Amino acid sequence: MLKQTEGSQAVAEAIALCRPEVVCAYPITPQTHIVEGVGALVKAGKIENCEFINVESEFAALSVAIGASAAGARAYTATASQGLLFMGEAVYNAAGLGLPIVMTIGNRAIGAPINIWNDHTDSMSMKDSGWIQLFAETNQEAVDLHIQAFRLAEELSCPVMVCMDGFILTHAYERIDVPSQEEVDAFLPPYDPIQVLDPVEPYSIGAMVGPEAFTEVRYLAHEKQLQALRRIPEIGAVFKDVFGRQSGGLIHSYRTEGAETIAVALGSVNGTIKEVIDGMRDDGAAVGSVSICSFRPFPLDELRAALVGAKHVVVIEKSLAPGLGGIVASNIRMALRETAVPVYTVIAGLGGRPITMNSLREVLEAAGNMRLPDVQFLDLDHGAVEREILRAKQTRRAGPTAENILRNLGHAAVAGND
Amino acid sequence: MTDETALQRVKFYQTGTHTVGNRLMDKARRSVQASMDRSNAITSGHRACQGCGEALGARYALDAALRASDGQLVAVNATGCLEVFTTPYPETSWQIPWLHSLFGNAPAVATGVAAGMRRKGRADVRVVAQGGDGGTTDIGFGCLSGMFERNDDVLYICYDNEAYMNTGVQRSSATPPTARTATTPAVGDAPGNIFGTGKNLPLIAMAHNIPYVATANVADLHDLEDKVTTAMDIRGARYIHIMVPCPLGWGSAADATIHVARMAVESGLFPLFEAEHGRVTRSKKIRRRVPVEDYLRPQRRFAHLFKKGQEDTERIARLQRMADANIERFNLLGERETP
Amino acid sequence: MFQVRIHGRGGQGVVTAAELLSIAAFLEGKHAQAFPSFGSERMGAPVVSFCRLDEKEIRLREPVTAPNAVIIQDPTLLQSVDVFQGLNSDGFILINSTRTFDELGIADFVAGFPAHHVCDVGASELAMKHVGRPVPNAALLAGFAAISGQLHMDSVEDAIRQKFPGAVGEANVAAAREAYEIAAAA
Ligand SMILES: Cc1ncc(C[n+]2csc(CCOP(=O)(O)OP(=O)(O)O)c2C)c(N)n1
Ligand code: SF4
Ligand SMILES: [Mg+2]
Numbered sequence A: 001m002l003k004q005t006e007g008s009q010a011v012a013e014a015i016a017l018c019r020p021e022v023v024c025a026y027p028i029t030p031q032t033h034i035v036e037g038v039g040a041l042v043k044a045g046k047i048e049n050c051e052f053i054n055v056e057s058e059f060a061a062l063s064v065a066i067g068a069s070a071a072g073a074r075a076y077t078a079t080a081s082q083g084l085l086f087m088g089e090a091v092y093n094a095a096g097l098g099l100p101i102v103m104t105i106g107n108r109a110i111g112a113p114i115n116i117w118n119d120h121t122d123s124m125s126m127k128d129s130g131w132i133q134l135f136a137e138t139n140q141e142a143v144d145l146h147i148q149a150f151r152l153a154e155e156l157s158c159p160v161m162v163c164m165d166g167f168i169l170t171h172a173y174e175r176i177d178v179p180s181q182e183e184v185d186a187f188l189p190p191y192d193p194i195q196v197l198d199p200v201e202p203y204s205i206g207a208m209v210g211p212e213a214f215t216e217v218r219y220l221a222h223e224k225q226l227q228a229l230r231r232i233p234e235i236g237a238v239f240k241d242v243f244g245r246q247s248g249g250l251i252h253s254y255r256t257e258g259a260e261t262i263a264v265a266l267g268s269v270n271g272t273i274k275e276v277i278d279g280m281r282d283d284g285a286a287v288g289s290v291s292i293c294s295f296r297p298f299p300l301d302e303l304r305a306a307l308v309g310a311k312h313v314v315v316i317e318k319s320l321a322p323g324l325g326g327i328v329a330s331n332i333r334m335a336l337r338e339t340a341v342p343v344y345t346v347i348a349g350l351g352g353r354p355i356t357m358n359s360l361r362e363v364l365e366a367a368g369n370m371r372l373p374d375v376q377f378l379d380l381d382h383g384a385v386e387r388e389i390l391r392a393k394q395t396r397r398a399g400p401t402a403e404n405i406l407r408n409l410g411h412a413a414v415a416g417n418d
Numbered sequence B: 001m002t003d004e005t006a007l008q009r010v011k012f013y014q015t016g017t018h019t020v021g022n023r024l025m026d027k028a029r030r031s032v033q034a035s036m037d038r039s040n041a042i043t044s045g046h047r048a049c050q051g052c053g054e055a056l057g058a059r060y061a062l063d064a065a066l067r068a069s070d071g072q073l074v075a076v077n078a079t080g081c082l083e084v085f086t087t088p089y090p091e092t093s094w095q096i097p098w099l100h101s102l103f104g105n106a107p108a109v110a111t112g113v114a115a116g117m118r119r120k121g122r123a124d125v126r127v128v129a130q131g132g133d134g135g136t137t138d139i140g141f142g143c144l145s146g147m148f149e150r151n152d153d154v155l156y157i158c159y160d161n162e163a164y165m166n167t168g169v170q171r172s173s174a175t176p177p178t179a180r181t182a183t184t185p186a187v188g189d190a191p192g193n194i195f196g197t198g199k200n201l202p203l204i205a206m207a208h209n210i211p212y213v214a215t216a217n218v219a220d221l222h223d224l225e226d227k228v229t230t231a232m233d234i235r236g237a238r239y240i241h242i243m244v245p246c247p248l249g250w251g252s253a254a255d256a257t258i259h260v261a262r263m264a265v266e267s268g269l270f271p272l273f274e275a276e277h278g279r280v281t282r283s284k285k286i287r288r289r290v291p292v293e294d295y296l297r298p299q300r301r302f303a304h305l306f307k308k309g310q311e312d313t314e315r316i317a318r319l320q321r322m323a324d325a326n327i328e329r330f331n332l333l334g335e336r337e338t339p
Numbered sequence C: 001m002f003q004v005r006i007h008g009r010g011g012q013g014v015v016t017a018a019e020l021l022s023i024a025a026f027l028e029g030k031h032a033q034a035f036p037s038f039g040s041e042r043m044g045a046p047v048v049s050f051c052r053l054d055e056k057e058i059r060l061r062e063p064v065t066a067p068n069a070v071i072i073q074d075p076t077l078l079q080s081v082d083v084f085q086g087l088n089s090d091g092f093i094l095i096n097s098t099r100t101f102d103e104l105g106i107a108d109f110v111a112g113f114p115a116h117h118v119c120d121v122g123a124s125e126l127a128m129k130h131v132g133r134p135v136p137n138a139a140l141l142a143g144f145a146a147i148s149g150q151l152h153m154d155s156v157e158d159a160i161r162q163k164f165p166g167a168v169g170e171a172n173v174a175a176a177r178e179a180y181e182i183a184a185a186a
Helices: A007-017 A032-043 A058-070 A081-086 A088-097 A121-125 A139-156 A181-187 A211-243 A269-282 A300-307 A327-335 A357-368 A382-394 A401-409 B004-009 B053-068 B081-086 B106-119 B133-139 B141-149 B201-206 B221-232 B254-267 B292-296 B300-306 B313-329 C014-027 C075-079 C107-111 C123-130 C137-148 C153-163 C167-185
Strands: A002-006 A022-025 A051-054 A075-079 A102-107 A132-135 A160-165 A173-177 A251-254 A261-266 A287-292 A294-296 A312-317 A343-347 A375-377 B073-077 B098-100 B126-132 B155-160 B212-217 B238-243 B273-276 B279-283 C002-009 C031-036 C046-054 C069-072 C092-096 C118-121
Touching: A002 A007, A002 C014, A007 A032, A007 A139, A007 A173, A007 A181, A022 A032, A022 A058, A032 A051, A032 A075, A058 A075, A058 A081, A058 A088, A075 A081, A081 A088, A081 A121, A102 A121, A102 A139, A132 A139, A132 A211, A139 A160, A139 A173, A139 A181, A139 A211, A173 C014, A181 A211, A211 A294, A251 A269, A251 A300, A261 A269, A261 A300, A261 A327, A261 A357, A269 A287, A269 A357, A287 A300, A300 A327, A312 A327, A312 A357, A327 A343, A343 A357, A382 A401, B053 B073, B053 B081, B053 B126, B053 B155, B053 B221, B053 B238, B053 B254, B073 B081, B073 B106, B081 B126, B106 B126, B106 B141, B106 B155, B126 B133, B133 B141, B133 B155, B155 B221, B201 B212, B201 B238, B201 B273, B212 B221, B212 B254, B221 B238, B254 B292, B292 B300, B292 B313, C002 C014, C002 C075, C014 C031, C014 C046, C014 C137, C014 C153, C069 C075, C069 C137, C075 C092, C092 C137, C118 C137, C118 C167, C123 C137, C123 C167, C137 C153, C137 C167, C153 C167
Parallel strands: A022 A051, A022 A075, A075 A102, A102 A160, A132 A160, A261 A287, A261 A312, A312 A343, A343 A375, B073 B098, B073 B126, B126 B155, B155 B238, B212 B238, C002 C069, C069 C092, C092 C118
Antiparallel strands: A002 A173, A132 A294, A173 C031, A251 A287, B212 B273, B273 B279, C002 C046, C031 C046
């Protein structure tokens, strides 16, 4: 049903429609509204046969989900930022065990300095954990991806993270089509596990594997991601048949025909990018954009095909690999490794810094004019950075950087609820 | 602390307020806050809500610790309301050196600070670690138990407002039965948090046999200061659990914080006691016993118990039985000779 | 696209106000995107929320910097926050107050705006009268509909009923109707 609602609430309703059996919750902004929404539905008796467990940490949240999933139940949890790091060991474990858990990440920066606002550092920290990572561009896609995620996870027996931008999506109130139970039931069959704890047919799940087989087990984890590369577009196609709309898939290209400069990004910033592309196209510039929905598995071939005709590829990314530059950009370079297309990294939107149309247009134009450096920090306050570097050179006991920078900028940051 | 209970017995209090007026006390026993030359650990300018019990409790606790340590004090803070509202960067309300690392590791970070100080020849610098109930009873519990078990030289203070307030009032393992939170909504046939869950951290701390455990409450700030001072006289692992009402999360009026805190004590729901090496040594007697209703009614988180025409008498009675059990267990009416 | 910024204090329902506005627009078949200032402050601190209205899908995710209208829930903010920042000169201003612009100290400033674009409505008082609590949102939303012409009163009422079912909703609708009359006459 089409309604005007909060992204988090819509996702909570979508989760409920997927008939989860065990839901684990631990609060962390900006993910909290989602699990609160699911919890309220469970407590009001609106989800049949579902347990909602308020656990004592994120580590416990995912661990409970691991146990439930191994017992054959459909398990769900959600987290963000510090919470994802706190559950880190279990994140790798769930993937290693091949348990089809679905988890929402309400993307948020990682501290220190503590920051509750949006970027992609949290999901990026787990990009190589073996989970499938899908990034939603809109709240509609977030809803749809969750429904697809359960099917994908369970078909492959591999956990799936659905990543949605914290606040920008989770807290936005907009028009969203939340499907009916009949539609979801038609799309998502009951969970039929490939491995389950059952006294009738006892398995040992999680036994030690030595050097003689570890590489093979890891290879199979890679191979599973490659299978996902095939299944994701297929599941997207089935979804379209049932729900009548295109959602998910590996990548979405926007006005890339004949584009010389192509912007590439993950998540909600693609909406703003499209506005910029339209504006620049109106002015005659040959620009387009590509939104990556599936970051893991990484669609090398599809990206290569989408980008190979461009003269400049500008990756707008909300994460940073200190000492290297861009994470997504490095992956894109892998896709373009046999071509001469230059790939630029634009680090943007860290810790909630707004990404504006004006700034985006500037970098895309700079790329077209060959004026964009290899790695650029969007809207970086160079003066503030230089003053701090100078200060640190002058005094040994320079104090905490975060505090110095803010004092330097001369304004108080607002306190948030982390 | 020792003569505190004696003070109570002679009913040395002003009518109406139930607090011992500073004017009537000898100088040595006056509140730190009453001293003209006080130096506050937390200054004004923090961003807590009006009537925040945690802001009040933390100021009194740390000022007492600051005085007891002669100003040689470091505080380690878990993530939570106290951390957020005292450090609206670049302003900070802290006058003492202060370190926030993560939500779940404050006890271990404090252990590290204490060890570092010792190795740097600064064993005179005392370390207080502090966190909310979520940081203490849930996510930081493993680190806390480790700190206790090693008897590390840290005073850990838990500010218990009975839920995860900083993230918008979700249930913690310190949330009482029937309380409504964002993750225990007041719907269904057992509205709010359910019975038979939760943990009592002061008792768990005692089970570690650490030198000192106490509970305190912002309705009796003298008692709170005394307990902090006593704790600071001891080396090794110490634990103080302070109940701090939260107007936002409890749905109580901002000017009712002290009243609600007092009702928690007077009803027996929150017993005030001290324990040394695992044994309760003293408990604070209830002055004027009240039914749990007097505590529950001013708080909207319990409103579903008092719906017009359909009072949840059964669950109110269960809460009353919990209070009665505390009164018996901790001898809160002074019916026994020994605590 | 029409962009609205709402100023208030933590605890006054600033976020709800933007959501209500977006629901009313949705009920008219418009696209609307409401979002908070991302940080949710403690009670009493100045907070902001936003709402975009458009006939087509809203893809833009940058913050609203140049609003077409500002709604001020708490006039004490006039002294502490630059609430008119980025507002263009034919924009709309709605203030929750029973005092005159002179008394509020903004008479000179608002004189630069077209007549009927600037209005103050005692929304809290209307809420006290009809709802029994100083919850100004419904009345402000109606006031916004009256001065901006962006929404019909019918959809405002439906949005209020949807967000606050039952007697509370009806009481809010009554407050909204009175506010609409006042603002339309202003
Ligand atoms: C690993 C991790 N998980 C979750 C959070 C989010 N978080 C920050 S503070 C907080 C709640 C704090 O509750 P409590 O300890 O009771 O302190 P209060 O705010 O109530 O004083 C939560 C859930 C976090 N910062 N880190
Ligand atoms: S939410 Fe509660 S604990 Fe946090 S600052 Fe407000 S009153 Fe204090
Ligand atoms: Mg708490």
